[in-house]
Amino acid sequence: MSKIKIGMIGLGTVASGVFKTLQDFDNIEIVKIAVRDINKPRNIENLDKNLLTTDAMSIVNDKSIDxxxxxxxxxxxxxxxxxTxxxxxxxxxxANKELLAKHGEELFDLAEKNNKVILYEGAIAxxxxxxxxxxxxxxxNKISKIEAILNGTTNYILTNMDMKHASYDDVLKEAQNLGYAEADPTADxxxxxxAYKLAxxxxxxxxKRIKINDIYRExxxxxxxxxxxxxxxxxYKIKLIAHAELTDENTADVRVHPMFVSKSTTLAHIDYVxxxxxxxGFPxxxxxLSGPGAGEFPTASSVAGDIIVLSHEIGTTDYILPMMRCNHSSSVKVTNILDTVNKYYLSLTVSNKVGVIGKLGLICADKGISLASVLQKGVSDDNTANIIIITELCKEKDILEVIDLLQKEGCINKLNSMIRVANDV
Amino acid sequence: MSKIKIGMIGLGTVASGVFKTLQDFDNIEIVKIAVRDINKPRNIENLDKNLLTTDAMSIVNDKSIDxxxxxxxxxxxxxxxxxTxxxxxxxxxxANKELLAKHGEELFDLAEKNNKVILYEGAIAxxxxxxxxxxxxxxxNKISKIEAILNGTTNYILTNMDMKHASYDDVLKEAQNLGYAEADPTADxxxxxxAYKLAxxxxxxxxKRIKINDIYRExxxxxxxxxxxxxxxxxYKIKLIAHAELTDENTADVRVHPMFVSKSTTLAHIDYVxxxxxxxGFPxxxxxLSGPGAGEFPTASSVAGDIIVLSHEIGTTDYILPMMRCNHSSSVKVTNILDTVNKYYLSLTVSNKVGVIGKLGLICADKGISLASVLQKGVSDDNTANIIIITELCKEKDILEVIDLLQKEGCINKLNSMIRVANDV
Known part of the structure; x- marks a missing residue:
């Protein structure tokens, strides 16, 4: 694998993320970066100012750059x-969605004629x-339909209107204050x-070549x-949907507009940005596929990904699919389940007598286990009650000890269920 | 791009899907298929029995096969x-998840030593x-955590227990009758x-090399x-979660068990199979990423994808990233928005008098437009009411004509909103 030389045009938010990300890769070297102002303060540690130039054309003309x-x-x-x-x-x-939407055909044709590739993972989503x-x-696959949420700002606004029962104007203002929407929000x-991304x-x-001017937009x-x-x-939920469908081999239905989307679909649950x-498609x-649609680091993941893939291919001639090789993974110690840390859902049958929940709480507290929720779910004929608990994070061996203790002390008649709770929020 | 020759071992469900899918690709030729019974009836049109052999070893020893x-x-x-x-x-x-889980390290090492690749997109999800x-x-990216639903049968059972408030035993029986669970369902x-897939x-x-025997499983x-x-x-929802996390550079927490998953996460809304x-990860x-985790055609998409990628690389030496090239897309007619077919949500202000909904229904019916839902949402001080309608599928120009007519006939005072409804269900 040869070392490849990169010339970057621009050093804004995404470019900074790309720069920081690629520093860890030995086979990639950023040799020059075109900026508007060399002396502008930037959020990059130890940036060598010798890398910077205001002459972008000198970079695309630099013979040493791949x-x-x-x-x-x-x-x-x-x-x-x-x-050039x-x-x-x-x-x-x-990552230039507007340029690809307006002039993609011409640029891709030029690249093809010159046996070069244009990669653009960061331009869309x-x-x-x-x-x-x-x-x-x-x-x-023959792909017949795309339905997508491609704009984070509008999805953020629609999600907030939904969650807060608020008006478009109020939520837009808030989004602008928080930096999720531009002062002039028209493009979003x-x-x-x-529509640029959808094209x-x-x-x-x-x-099929879809022209930006043919896309209906609302x-x-x-x-x-x-x-x-x-x-x-x-x-339903309302989402700004980018829709493209091949209705027959010669006709496509391509548009961007708000849409009612059934709550039974995955798209209805894609919230905020x-x-x-x-x-x-078939088969x-x-x-x-869902994830962050913008931002310094997420977009840098895609731009850097394109660069890394290129770095594995340039100069490789006798080696098939270098990136799909075994990675000779290093060994690792796998944690015993007793030592893992989780929240726990417990369903307990207890005697319906005064003080049981209190005693239960004390025994948990003794072991350093906090309770996030405790629900009593009715009393049975045999004068037992069902108690539902969700704990805060604790070690599995500790919660098992607590349950053991609770049983020995007669606080609980039966552990009906213990299920771990994902610590996602 | 050279033509590659494929030898298939097995012609079960997924293999049949792969066979059918690859028939459309000129540069790929399936030259031999090992089966247990050559005369078994198969769901493949015009299958040439000369392709079949019961001697699998003769295929892996066939010098003409790539x-x-x-x-x-x-x-x-x-x-x-x-x-061999x-x-x-x-x-x-x-697509052999069990083999990779139990002997992946050895097989990948062997492939690497022999400058060959093993691809296995179909083995997982x-x-x-x-x-x-x-x-x-x-x-x-440095990936720090994987949280996944990797088994369709258990997700189908948990989803049905949730939707139908039914017991595990009842839902399992139903899943077995429908073919979503095996007679002996233990593996699922x-x-x-x-756990095989997670390894x-x-x-x-x-x-990091994760050994199948180190994975806690419930x-x-x-x-x-x-x-x-x-x-x-x-x-929360309860899901069978496959979890793998690098807690520090030398320690991994890897396990498969039921888990409470917050409804605010995407995984909570992944239903049925x-x-x-x-x-x-960072950045x-x-x-x-979600989709069909099993089945003839979905898995064939992944297996055929691996084969197609190989077909572009084998014999290609001076051509970088052949698959990422511009595809010289053909042109297509994009449908005018007036000719698109949608369901519509309409929010209308109408006079609060007898017969308005009836008249509205008749005018829609005249244009061949059926109404899926009609809700009257209260009466205002000015003696108007808000009517909410969702139509069945109709042409945009027809619904616009109907709205125009309704306004001319005085049935509606104001069209507050018209939003298209995705036809997903």
Missing amino acids: VIVELIGGVEPAKTLIT AILNGKHVVT GGIPLIMPIKTILAA VEGFDA TLATISLN GISKVTADDIKYANELG TNAVTIT IGQVT | VIVELIGGVEPAKTLIT AILNGKHVVT GGIPLIMPIKTILAA VEGFDA TLATISLN GISKVTADDIKYANELG TNAVTIT IGQVT
């Missing part, structure tokens, strides 16, 4: 820089692995951002708190 | 056949793209199947209907 990573966004100068890079024999990694899986491990709330995603999924600014209330009553893509049926 | 696809499952004779294939210079694709994304586009319900998934995710047979009821009351894997944060 791969250009474009992270400035927008059409120009990104388009000219990428075009390809003509100069470089591969390109980009941030950190979610999407483009590479569709192009590789899902390649057996009117669906432009989602490229639909093109590679349906294997934003969320007219969705009311009442609409969301009625949606809930009827078994999370993105998700449901892919329908796979349906898969849903 | 790739062995092992789909018989179990340890032997699969292990001997795969070992690798020693004979062949790449291997397998059926159709969900998982292994290849983890090894390629997610390669920038006691967590062996999930390999944890190994490649955490980059099944779902002791989960009661009451446990599920209390879980719901407390904001669907599988899902939540991956936590990505958290992604969840």
Whole structure:
């Protein structure tokens, strides 16, 4: 595996994440970064200012560079820089959804003609692995439909309108204050951002060139708190859905607009800034990929992923699928279940007499185990009661000792169930 | 791209799906298939019986074959056949979770020594793209935790116990009758199947060799209907969770057991036979991949995907990332929004007088539009009422005409909202 040399265009939020992420990889070297202002303070430790230049064109013309990573966004100068890079024999990694939506066909054709690749995992749905899986491990499929939540800002607003029974205007203002929405939110709330992403995603999924101007687009600014209330009553959530479907071999239905989505679907439960893509095809049926759709580090995961894949392929000629090899994993000690730390759900049958819950609480406290919930669920004919407990985090051997003690002390007649509780929230 | 020659071992459910799927790919040729009984009737049209042999060893010894696809499952004779294939210079694709869990280390080492790859996307979580994304586009990440639903049978049983407030025994019996559970359900319900899958998934995710015998395992047979009821009351679902976490660089916590999962997580909403894997790492944060965990075609998607990826790499030396190239997508007509077919949510303000709903229904019926739901939501001070409608599927231009007509006829004072309804169920 040879060492590859990277030239980066831009050093904003995502680019900083890429820079920090790639520092751990020995076979990748960032040799030059184009910025607007060399002296601007940046959130990167020990950044060598000699890496920086204000002359982006000098980077795409630098013969020693193998791969250009474009992270400035927008059409120009990104388009000219990428075009020049390809003509100069470089591969390109980009997260530029607008450029790909508006000029993807032309740029991909140019790359193909020059035997170069353009990778763009970071351009669509941030950190979610999407483009590479569709192009590789899902390649057996004919994909017929994409349904996706591709914009975090609008999903954040719709989720908050739902949770807080609040109006669009109030939630937008709050989102702007928190930095989840721009001062001018048009690109997000009117669906432009989602439509850009959908243009490229639909093109590679349906294997049909979908033009950005053919995509019907409608934003969320007219969705009311009442609409969301009625949606809930009827078994739905409202989401800004990016939809692309091949209705026959020559016709596609491609659009971005708010949609009632049944609560029985995975998409209905994708909340706040999370993105998700449901892919329908044959032979796979349906898969849903969800995760962070934006942000410094999630998007850096995708951009760095593209770069790492390229780094394994450049210069490799006699070695098939280097990345799919056995990784000679190192050994590790696996924790005994008694030493694991969990919350616990306990269903106990106890005698229905005064002070049982108190004694139970004291014995738990003695072992350092806090109780998060205690519910008494009725009294039976035999004068026993069912007590339901959820503990805070504790060691399995400690909770087992407590149960043993509770039984010996006659506090509980029977342990009906003990189930571990995932510590997700 | 050269044409690759495949030898298949086994022609059961998944193998049949693989056979049917690969028929569409010109560069892949299945030249021989090992079966137990050549004359057994099979659900494959025009199967050439000359492809079949009962001598599996003759396939792994066949010099003309590039790739062995092992789909018989179990340890032997699969292990001997795969070992011989690798020693004979062949790449291997397998969906054999038990073999990889018990002998993966040895087999991967052998492949590495012989400069061959073993691909196994179909062995874990059926159709969900998982292994290849983890090894390629997610390669920038240090994965710290896997939480997964890896067994469809147990998830089907737990979902039904929840939905129907039924006992484990009753639901198991029903699942057996429907073919979702085996006559002897032990491998599924006691967590062996999930543990096999977790052994390999944890190994490649955490980059630590996780041995199957180190995995704590507990099944779902002791989960009661009451446990599920209390879980719901407390904001949880119960799922059979495969959990693997690197607690420090030398210690892993790896186990399969029932778990309370907060309803705020994606995993809580993965129902019936669907599988899902939540991956936590840096820089990505958290992604969840969900889809069909088993079945003829979903698993065939993964097995065929592995084969197609190999077919693009074998014999390719001077061409980087052939699968990530522009696909020269063909053009397509994009349907005008007026010609799309949807269900519609309508929020209407109407005069509060007798017969308005009736007239509204008649005008819709005239245009061939059926109404799925009609709700009247109270009367305002100005003697108007709010009517909420969800229609059945109809053309957008037809519903717009109906709304226009309703306004002209004075049936509705105001269209407050019109939102399209996804036709998912």
